[in-house]
Amino acid sequence: MNVTTKYDRPNSYIGSSVPRPNAARLLQGRGRYVDDKILPRMLHAAFLRSPHAHARITRIDTEAARALPGVVAVYDGAEIARHVTPWQGVLTHLAGMRSPDQPALAIDVARWQGEPVVMVVAQSRAIAEDALALIEVEYDPLPAVTDMEAALTEDAPRIHPEIDSNLCWQRDIDAGDVEAAFDDPANTVVERRFTFGRHTGVTLEPRVCIGDYDPSEDRLTMHYSGQAPHMMQSVLSRHLGVPEARVRVIAEDVGGSFGIKIHTYGDEIATMAAAKLLKRPVKFAADRLESFMTDIHARDHRVTARAAIDAEGRLQAVEIDDITGIGPYSVYPRSSGIEGNQVINLIGAPYELPAYRARLRVAFQNKVPMCQYRAVGHPIAMAVMEGIMDDLAAASGRDPVELRRINLRADDSYPSASPQGMKFADLSHQACLDKLLDMMDYERLKADQDRLRAQGVYRGIGFVNMVEVTNPSPMFYGVGGAPIAAQDGATARLDASGAVHVANSITEQGQGSESILAQITADVMGVDLADVHVTTGDTATVPYGGGTWASRGAGIGGEAMLRAATALKDQVLEVAAAILQGRPEALDIRAGNIVDRDSGQIRMGLADLGRTVYYRGNELPDGVAPELIATRHFKVSDYPFVFTNGIMASHVEVDAETGIVTLLDHWVVEDVGTILNEKLVDEQIRGGVVQGIGGALYEECVYSEDGQLQNATMADYLVPMAGEMPDIRIAHVSTPTRTSELGAKGAGEAGTAGAPGAVMNAVNDALRPLGARLSQMPMTPERVLKSLRQGG
Amino acid sequence: MSATLPITLTVNGESVSADVAPRVPLVDFLRETLGLTGTHLGCAHGVCGACTVRVDGAAVRGCLMLAVQADGATVETVEGVSDSGEIADLQDAFHRHNALQCGFCTAGMLMTAAELLDAGGPPPERAEIREHISGNYCRCTGYQSIVDAVEEVAQARAADKGGQA
Ligand code: FES
Ligand code: FES
DSSP: OOOOOTTOSTTOOTTOOOOOTTHHHHHTTOOOBGGGOOOTTOEEEEEEEOSSSSEEEEEEEOHHHHHSTTEEEEEEHHHHHTTSOOBOOOOTTSTTOOOOOBOSSOBSEEOSTTOEEEEEEESSHHHHHHHHTTOEEEEEEOOOOOOHHHHTSTTSOOSSTTSSSSEEEEEEEEESOHHHHHHOTTSEEEEEEEEEEEEEOOOSSOOEEEEEEETTTTEEEEEEOSSOHHHHHHHHHHHHOOOGGGEEEEOOBOSOOTTGGGSOOHHHHHHHHHHHHHTSOEEEEOOHHHHHHHSOEEEEEEEEEEEEEOTTOOEEEEEEEEEEEOOSSOOTTTOSSHHHHHHHHHTTTTBOOSOEEEEEEEEOOSSSOBOOOTTTTHHHHHHHHHHHHHHHHHHTTOOHHHHHHHHBOOTTOOSEEOTTOOEEOSOOHHHHHHHHHHHHTHHHHHHHHHHHHHTTOEEEEEEEEEEEEESOOTTTTGGGTOSOOSOEEEEEEEOTTSOEEEEESSOOSSSSHHHHHHHHHHHHHTOOGGGEEEEESBTTTSOSOOOSOTTOIIIIIHHHHHHHHHHHHHHHHHHHHHHHTSOGGGEEEETTEEEETTTOOEEEEHHHHHHHHHHOGGGSOTTOOOOOEEEEEEOOOSSSSEEEEEEEEEEEEEOTTTOOEEEEEEEEEEEOBSOSOHHHHHHHHHHHHHHHHIIIIIOOOOBOTTSOBSOOSTTTSOOOOGGGOOOEEEEEOOOOOTTSSSOBOOOSSHHHHHHHHHHHHHHHHHHGGGTOOOOEESOOHHHHHHHHHHTO | OOOOEEEEEEETTEEEEEEEOTTOBHHHIIIIISOOTTSOOSOSSSSSOTTEEEETTEEEETTTSBGGGGTTOEEEOHHHHHHTTTTHHHHHHHHHHTOOSSOTTHHHHHHHHHHHHHTOSSOOOHHHHHHHTTTSOOSSSOSHHHHHHHHHHHHHHHHHHHHHO
16 A cells, blocks of 8 residues: 655655554563552552442441551541542533532442442552451442433432432534425435443553652652543642642553543542552552443443435435433543534534534433543444435435445535534545445445345445544643643754654554654654654653544644654754854755755764764854754644544444354545554554444443443453454555644544444345344344344 | 462573462562563453463463462563563564554463464464464454464464475
8 A cells, every 4th residue: 555645755754664663662571561660668559349339328437447457548538538629520611511529439429330439558459458358338229320311301310419410411403404304205314223332441451550759849750551641740730739740640651541541530549649648659550340340431322313315315414312321420521521522523524414403412320430432422423324324325225335425525625514513624535435445346245245145145345434533622622621731742852972862742552652753753853763762651751742642643743743853953954054164954964964965975973963062062163052952832723623534344244043243354444644654554443443343243331220330351341352353454545634744634543433333334234135224232143133033 | 468388480491489378370479579570460360361471381371370389380471582582583573563552462462372383283374363362352453463473473484494394
């Protein structure tokens, strides 16, 4: 796959699939994950958690636990609350959203099974767990509100007595004449109800943190497994009363995050509080049961969708009703409203759509809190719209591809906007569709499908056209009052040996952030990749910025890096010109040497320049006072987000006897703008697709009616394993974004955004001759069989 | 805390003696007592494979075996097989294929893949590789790049052998 960009030239690192320099450590077992760190005098925390989904806490007796040798401290919710202020997960720009104060540990009432109630700090995790067994807590169970629709009925028990219903937030959109489209008898109208289960991230490394407090300087350090160190710094400062500048958050290696580790968790905040109170390091490492019962869950939607096309197949209107259940609190500080907001914002985005109406209701319930996880809202939006497109195609007797082609936004139609007000630019839906059909050989596949059906083999093909929100501007969180930066900063400096050191506020969880920063720097600076040294993930040493989320690392952190490296290069050339008595414009840096721009003749090495500046400054001409360090920041302006687009197809076989879905092929064409490292982009897409397949076929947090999580182990909660996954073929179209010089858009979430809908459409395509249809994820064998019995 | 038991074992070629509590899993002993943190803990229930190490030549789950059960055994971890160069070709292939992202599953994947590569016989097909690593979770890669890397090494090693024969 070759995509030509303006960065294609000999020895260019931008666009080159170099292996990640920082992966060598991880391959040799030399990673530095938080749980690998053992600090002097470190203690270990463990938490007693509510066994009930909703219960009044009537008595807590910790005496026996305190008496156990090796136990250093025991705290309940009230005690922790004396040192930690509560938080509220609301964003002011999501008008009308409400969520009550959330304490670090439950006080008086526990509101989900797994909510922390008592914390034990001991000399070892084993002792702390022994102590938990000695604590007596009496509960008076309250009625659990679990079903999101029941939660919003008049007579539903209230989860928070201080607010008048279990509604966290509602948003309505009404644009264009929806009624007229549905009333017109010439139009084809379809309607369908979808259910999307709850699932969760299952990062292979569970959440883990260490708090380390130095009372002599009032400094708190958090060793953090997460994506947004500066956000965490601000959260800790606000709620623990340590000046922000005295809070340091360090994120070294992170064993997977996917949005799970970017939120405020009571157990982690309590761990920081304990470190401060005890003036000793305290570690908390969640075990797998705790991960399932406390890591944020995701999705959990019921959506009713209606759509109309005219006789020519052109979309006339879409109407959506989405209800989503978010657990007992909106999660701080990103809120649990963004997921549903994205669903209603993004439905129909790939298509020309004249009229749109939507209602979103976000309901409190007594389950694990729900919040942003990889591809936030996108999988729902894409699966709903693309499911409806297939229904419209079937109802109007059109091929699914033909109907999509009629409606796709034209590649020459940008900038443009959707009825929801989303602004689009630099997209390539049509080019992506053409490329996909070519790659998958659609016509042959359809012929095979017909032939096999005659033999009782049911194969299906499913498509998803998609957009993805990437590179968000301050309009995403900052505008709503959250301490979350939309800009990122980059510093580049030259050392005395001629090597380049860079620091950037984006973080690395394995996606290759540090690699692309090194590539951009090496490319701009004209040095070998091995001569660029990257630091990320430490608030004490990197410039201020947002971190890694919403597919923003390459596009925003990368652009800041490009600008910082460019500024450093200018500084270097200026000094070189002074030393060489020439003009900076006549010089360049190539392969680590200052050269004459035109002839390429080497004038001096960067190491010479570094040594001259730092050791023998006396040799510099008068008045030359070099700065060989530059910092630049970047945020996206003019557009609230930078959309990417792409298309996927899934090819499956459904066994009508067992209900088992076998994945045969999966194809993706994606436009991420300028490609910095194609290998890394492809692997982001592949990993994302497989996570999306997880939600489509296997993953579900199963609850009993009284709010007990039934499958909180890895043996019971199924995720995709190697044996079941197909090879995934990927191709690219490259339309750089106009919002930056680099032109890079995000790539981290597209796979997860599109895959569930593609697989669902493929399954339904396979089931169609059997008269069945499935509208619920995950599509377990049981549900497939049920749909066959019921005929859809 | 319960009483401890003395154990002696060979870890990455070095003899180690220690007193350990009977309930300590091998993976905790390696990580916390010996500081061999390259082996990870993902579930502690024998499901995810992140803790896979080699004990007396076989790939085992370090969370299911107790340290006291390893008394007298020879244990190899990712640090050992890295330093000896034994799996350098596999590591190199993982690197080039980007068969790791966060790296948390990687030690277990490498130990599991090395077992397949050492099994002898003709180089395994992709489906066989997928099957063999199906007890190892990877939440980041989607597995394809891991299969690519293992397949490449299997074929390269077979070609090498063929060349020597
Ligand atoms: S930690 Fe041993 S198998 Fe998961
Ligand atoms: S690389 Fe992250 S779990 Fe495999």
